Amino acid sequence: MEKITYASLASLDETFHSDFETALHRVRQRIDRGYPLYLNGQWVKKRSAFKNFNPAESAQLLGRFSSGEVVDVARAIAAARNAFSAWRDLNWKERVQHLRRAAELMTQRQFELAAILTLEVGKNRFEAIAEVSESIELILYYAQQLEQNEGFEVSLVKKGREQTKSVLKPYGVWAVVSPFNFPLALATGMAAGALLAGNTVVFKPSSDTPWSGVCLAEIFHEAGLPSGTFNCITGSGAVVGSALLNSGDLDGFVFTGSKEIGFKILTEFRKQHQRPVIAEMGGKNPAIVMPSANLDDAAEGVVRSAFGMGGQKCSACSRVYVHEKIYGDFMQLLVNKTSKLKIGDPAEKDTFLGPLINKSAIKRYDRAVRLGKAEGRLVYGGGALKGKEFKHGFFVSPVIFDKLPQDSKMFQEEFFAPVLPIAKVRSLDEAVRLANKSEYGLTAGIFTNDPGEQKQFFNQIEAGVTYCNRRGGATTGAWPGVQSFGGWGASGSSGKSALGPYYVSQFMREQSQTIVSK
Numbered sequence: 128m129e130k131i132t133y134a135s136l137a138s139l140d141e142t143f144h145s146d147f148e149t150a151l152h153r154v155r156q157r158i159d160r161g162y163p164l165y166l167n168g169q170w171v172k173k174r175s176a177f178k179n180f181n182p183a184e185s186a187q188l189l190g191r192f193s194s195g196e197v198v199d200v201a202r203a204i205a206a207a208r209n210a211f212s213a214w215r216d217l218n219w220k221e222r223v224q225h226l227r228r229a230a231e232l233m234t235q236r237q238f239e240l241a242a243i244l245t246l247e248v249g250k251n252r253f254e255a256i257a258e259v260s261e262s263i264e265l266i267l268y269y270a271q272q273l274e275q276n277e278g279f280e281v282s283l284v285k286k287g288r289e290q291t292k293s294v295l296k297p298y299g300v301w302a303v304v305s306p307f308n309f310p311l312a313l314a315t316g317m318a319a320g321a322l323l324a325g326n327t328v329v330f331k332p333s334s335d336t337p338w339s340g341v342c343l344a345e346i347f348h349e350a351g352l353p354s355g356t357f358n359c360i361t362g363s364g365a366v367v368g369s370a371l372l373n374s375g376d377l378d379g380f381v382f383t384g385s386k387e388i389g390f391k392i393l394t395e396f397r398k399q400h401q402r403p404v405i406a407e408m409g410g411k412n413p414a415i416v417m418p419s420a421n422l423d424d425a426a427e428g429v430v431r432s433a434f435g436m437g438g439q440k441c442s443a444c445s446r447v448y449v450h451e452k453i454y455g456d457f458m459q460l461l462v463n464k465t466s467k468l469k470i471g472d473p474a475e476k477d478t479f480l481g482p483l484i485n486k487s488a489i490k491r492y493d494r495a496v497r498l499g500k501a502e503g504r505l506v507y508g509g510g511a512l513k514g515k516e517f518k519h520g521f522f523v524s525p526v527i528f529d530k531l532p533q534d535s536k537m538f539q540e541e542f543f544a545p546v547l548p549i550a551k552v553r554s555l556d557e558a559v560r561l562a563n564k565s566e567y568g569l570t571a572g573i574f575t576n577d578p579g580e581q582k583q584f585f586n587q588i589e590a591g592v593t594y595c596n597r598r599g600g601a602t603t604g605a606w607p608g609v610q611s612f613g614g615w616g617a618s619g620s621s622g623k624s625a626l627g628p629y630y631v632s633q634f635m636r637e638q639s640q641t642i643v644s645k
Contacts, residue, residue, distance in 0.1 A: 131257045132606050133435075134599030139253060144476055147252055150238035151474060154246065161191045162337070164199055164361060165344040167206035168354025171199075177362070179337055182249040182482040183472050183520040189246060192337040195362030200329070200370035203358035204377060207300040207327035210355030215297050215325040219278040222323055223270045229319075229350035230266040233259065240311060240342060242474075247338045248310060249481035249521075251473045254436055258312045261607065265316040265626070268607040269323050272631045279635060288644045295635035297325030298403065299378030302371040304331045306384045307484050308439045310339035316607075316625055317381045317405075318343070318357065324634035326379065330359045331368060335484055337361040364388075372396055379634065381405040383441075386541070386567075386617050393620055405633055406620040407613065409541040410441045410569030413562035414601040415584065416449045416457055417555060420574035421596070426460035428574065428601035429547075434468060434525045435603060437483050438545040441618070442570040442592065444602040446538050447549045448558040454551050458529070461549075462507050465525050471516050482521040483544065492523050492544035495537070499548065503531035506549070539565060555580050563589045568615030570594070572601035591615045591624060 163172040173193035241255035279295035305314035332340025344359035432444035473481030508526035571590040605612040611627025
């Protein structure tokens with residue numbers, strides 16, 4: 128099968144659909160099972176469990192997952208601590224072999240994993256298989272970083288009888304906390320970065336998507352990672368997340384999620400002593416459309432970025448600034464393309480937009496729609512979806528607003544929903560100024576064929592991930608080794624990016640080693 132990325136424009140072929148449907152049938156035979164914790168290489172079932180439901184069919188129970196407790200967090204950290212020395216001392220080439228074996232297992236069961244993502248997250252087939260592909264690529268790309276840097280050992284300048292080398296070494300035990308929207312790829316990337324660097328891991332998946340997290344634990348277990356190297360604790364943020372945050376026995380914390388939780392981790396985790404935190408947080412990502420742009424490309428890129436996966440991506444296009452000269456033409460194309468999107472069961476072949484993840488997401492969407500109607504003009508959508516296929520799922524319509532005040536919360540707040548405010552601008556200067564008027568700085572895109580405007584955009588835009596003329600996604604679709612992915616401002620904490628060449632080294636600290644010869 129040809130590699131599918133988030134920005135792929137080609138249609139999926141019939142062989143893919145046949146393989147996906149076969150896997151979906153197998154996965155559906157496994158729903159409504161109980162799933163244990165994974166501690167110190169053992170599967171540990173708890174008496175208390177929480178239920179996980181299909182967001183497209185909210186009465187369909189996908190599984191019952193063990194509710195981790197504070198004592199389980201302590202056990203997992205202790206197991207990871209005991210495993211650390213041996214894992215650290217293992218030759219980096221052997222760590223690479225373990226992780227590559229995990230990537231091989233993912234490849235073997237890619238359709239099964241994609242089917243689980245469709246049922247658990249509500250991803251359409253395209254988004255689901257792309258996430259599995261990204262997970263595999265993340266492991267392979269991060270492993271390549273160790274190889275290219277020869278285990279991160281560098282000889283420095285020799286001075287007299289002194290010969291020194293710089294060595295990057297792991298910190299110890301890391302907490303890995305992943306979000307619901309990319310439960311396999313983001314968990315895989317964060318865990319693989321920590322593990323390849325020589326750290327051990329205590330992993331907490333989102334309580335909205337525990338199944339994907341347990342699948343990752345199964346893969347690492349089958350890949351032969353030593354006991355205690357990787358531990359998985361399902362459960363609530365209030366219990367498991369808080370226990371990780373308050374533990375003084377962790378050496379690092381890597382997190383992807385909301386700004387509010389990320390800022391709390393950045394503040395609380397470092398209170399006891401200085402420890403590294405890698406936090407990737409939210410975004411309020413702008414796209415700019417200028418008169419020289421291919422407007423069909425621009426409209427397609429905005430629709431895919433704004434409404435793909437219901438806008439539940441930190442990189443989703445969530446505001447657009449359109450030059451007044453082409454405003455009407457662009458809006459006509461945008462509305463036309465949006466109106467043709469198929470909303471429904473994400474397991475169906477031709478669905479583009481599946482459900483939101485839960486009731487809280489519906490409430491955020493409803494609040495955004497009320498705000499948009501109160502402050503601006505409703506251009507498209509916003510009404511209730513009618514039909515029996517929408518009755519039991521968290522389905523909503525994409526919604527577009529314009530004629531909003533420049534200081535509206537619609538242009539500032541991250542709603543994590545298919546809500547798109549549009550503004551008319553007179554110049555690129557005005558567009559960039561408004562685009563930069565945000566606490567976030569994750570992704571940004573522009574559509575223009577003017578080289579001068581392209582240069583100005585890249586020079587002046589304040590975002591970590593930037594695109595020009597990207598039909599496959601105005602602000603979305605970064606891929607390992609192709610685009611690095613990290614935010615500025617309130618979107619990120621480290622100044623280094625995932626998916627890029629400096630990611631693995633963030634999980635390590637430098638030691639200078641000098642030997643004086645006789």
